[in-house]
Amino acid sequence: MTRPRADGRRVRGERRRAELIDAALRVIERDGVSGVTHRSVAAEAGVPTTSTTYHFASLDDLLVATLTSSAENMAADIRDSIESSRIKGASPAAAVAHMLAEAVGPRRGRTMAEYELYLLAARRPALRPAARRWLDVLTSLARNPDEVGFRAFLSGVDGLLLQGLIDDEPPTAAELLPVVEALLAPLR
Amino acid sequence: MTRPRADGRRVRGERRRAELIDAALRVIERDGVSGVTHRSVAAEAGVPTTSTTYHFASLDDLLVATLTSSAENMAADIRDSIESSRIKGASPAAAVAHMLAEAVGPRRGRTMAEYELYLLAARRPALRPAARRWLDVLTSLARNPDEVGFRAFLSGVDGLLLQGLIDDEPPTAAELLPVVEALLAPLR
DNA sequence: AATTTAGCTGAACAATCGTCCCAATACCCT
């Protein structure tokens, strides 16, 4: 499998590989996981069809790489969002509610893609470590990660996102705020 | 859903339609939504291939019917489960924890299927009413459905199920119990 | 009994799928 060496060789291929992963994520946002084919991803990336088969042994490998990358991005986004809310002095609940509203509103497609990949991990054990990645990131931000209340909070966030995706009208931050506060209440 | 006409005509066809829906659900449990094809469903039901195209105008229609049926079944299961736990005198938290452990343990395949259909509803507005069905059922069981704490509880249940599906080792009722209690605490 | 109708089925279609193969190219190391 294409892996950059310590001496810096073989960098060219890694770039295209990354472009294919990004293209795959865009395809999933637009058409869902079922829309991912060698051809659709290659077309989205603007490269020949067989480029996908060269860089990824199978379609499955491409999905694994995409979920891994996606989880990493999501983790970084969450970290940034919480960081910036801390700087602006907003309450934790308000920061979380705002983030959730973004996720089910403007970033809806992205959130759908991430949960489809998330659910895919339920069927393919190879994907599970990557799927658990963002839970780990959130956990690392907690003051007391082992606390039962924190697990309840994390579950609530997952549920709110999932439910927000099947609302005809995505919930606003104002609507989400009291629920987030209820989930956060046992933690203080 | 399967409904004989007043004059008794056209009962046979409705039966086969229901069989196809059940077969589709079994296929989703086994291979996921992506495994649903006209041929795989027909084979699972033990009927000729084109029987699926005769009873459902398109594959999409079959998925819509399957989700609708599945949501109805799940709603009935939850109702029964809560009923029986009330009779046995167990605490609500213990009953919920037990139900969740069943869902991510022995009934794992079924739960995966339901969440895949659930997530499918995020992309197809036509599926959303059916997807919201089981939330409605749970809501109808609540003493005070509008309460914020109850929404938090429902979200937490969704999240616990989703997270339980990507665990290598499904959580036990004993492990889930304290989290469920934390989610339930604000409600009393 | 004859005929109409609903229900069902097998064969076949074009389209798309994943993947393989081979030639052309770009890059690195000696």
Added chain:
DNA sequence: AGGGTATTGGGACGATTGTTCAGCTAAATT
């Protein structure tokens, strides 16, 4: 500069897909 290897690109293969269609069986109607 030259040889070797990683990468790219086009074409093609067999398999599977959703769907169509004409013909079949059995029941309902007359």
